[in-house]
Amino acid sequence: MSxxxxxxxxxxxxxxxxxxxxxxxxxxxxxxxxxxxKIVLCTGRPLTGVQDLIAELDLYSENDYVxxxxxxxxxxxxxxxxxxxxxxxxxxxxxxxxxxxxxxxHFHTETEKFMYTSNRDISRYTxxxxxxxxxxxxxxxxxxxxxxxxxxxxMMVDDPEILDAAITKIPQxxxxxxxIVKSTPYFLEFLNKKVDKGAAVKQLAEQLGLExxxxxxxxxxxxxxxxxxxxxxxxxxxxxTENIKNAASFITASNDAHGVAVAIEKFVLN
Numbered sequence: 001m002s003x004x005x006x007x008x009x010x011x012x013x014x015x016x017x018x019x020x021x022x023x024x025x026x027x028x029x030x031x032x033x034x035x036x037x038k039i040v041l042c043t044g045r046p047l048t049g050v051q052d053l054i055a056e057l058d059l060y061s062e063n064d065y066v067x068x069x070x071x072x073x074x075x076x077x078x079x080x081x082x083x084x085x086x087x088x089x090x091x092x093x094x095x096x097x098x099x100x101x102x103x104x105x106h107f108h109t110e111t112e113k114f115m116y117t118s119n120r121d122i123s124r125y126t127x128x129x130x131x132x133x134x135x136x137x138x139x140x141x142x143x144x145x146x147x148x149x150x151x152x153x154x155m156m157v158d159d160p161e162i163l164d165a166a167i168t169k170i171p172q173x174x175x176x177x178x179x180i181v182k183s184t185p186y187f188l189e190f191l192n193k194k195v196d197k198g199a200a201v202k203q204l205a206e207q208l209g210l211e212x213x214x215x216x217x218x219x220x221x222x223x224x225x226x227x228x229x230x231x232x233x234x235x236x237x238x239x240x241t242e243n244i245k246n247a248a249s250f251i252t253a254s255n256d257a258h259g260v261a262v263a264i265e266k267f268v269l270n
Contacts, residue, residue, distance in 0.1 A: 003037060003268050004214040007067070007201045007227055008260060010043040010050065011132075011184070012220035013237050016256050019132070021056060028261035029057060032268050040204065042067040042197050044183045044223055046110060046152070047075070049133025069110070069152040070181065070223050071200030072191055084203055086192045088154065090147035092178070096154050096190050097142055099174065103166040105158045108137075111150050116140045125157040125186045153191050160185040181223040189223065198226025216267060218252070218260055219244060235263045
């Protein structure tokens with residue numbers, strides 16, 4: 001099997017638990033690039049939350065790509081030319097914000113430039129997300145969220161036990177209409193039904209003339225499942241959820257033990 005594209009999740013996969021990129025992983029990715037393998041970061045984060053990593057990994061050539069918002073946006077890293085963008089509507093906002101209020105969980109909305117919350121008692125997880133992805137946070141009432149906003153995704157955020165209890169009460173009609181995926185124990189993400197990481201990696205691979213068997217995907221959480229299932233070689237991190245491990249072709253070391261480097265050394269560089 002000759003791997004020509006490696007799609008890598010960021011949090012819990014590429015980065016350690018302390019959100020660091022190890023020298024071991026960085027060096028291995030460089031070797032894979034030098035071998036002609038395309039490295040594509042594939043994350044739930046917005047572009048603002050990956051630019052430092054793109055720079056550190058030197059993924060700024062004319063033909064480098066990044067997948068953000070769990071697949072809602074595919075673009076070139078250097079020119080930021082958009083390859084694909086699939087967001088949500090103002091009507092979607094009204095419906096999902098209303099559901100969050102009914103379930104009594106915190107909630108925020110992300111566009112390409114800003115995060116918006118209508119919670120006066122702003123969740124610490126919203127603040128965490130804003131800091132992690134370097135995106136300014138604004139308070140707006142639901143009435144102030146206007147139809148002109150280009151919404152990429154929405155998130156219910158709360159303590160895991162509160163969020164898990166709320167998830168059991170989400171009506172099936174929402175699952176029918178949206179892609180709903182847990183990206184961490186305290187984040188539940190709502191996306192356009194056409195959007196997931198697997199669909200985005202597939203679209204990019206096909207645009208580049210590649211088949212699934214030429215793609216490796218590495219991930220740790222539920223939002224990574226579609227790309228793990230799509231890729232010819234799906235790799236679960238040692239710290240991955242059981243669903244990811246069960247779907248994967250191989251389980252590598254954890255993110256704190258350079259698991260990305262271990263997998264690439266084994267399947268790409270040997």
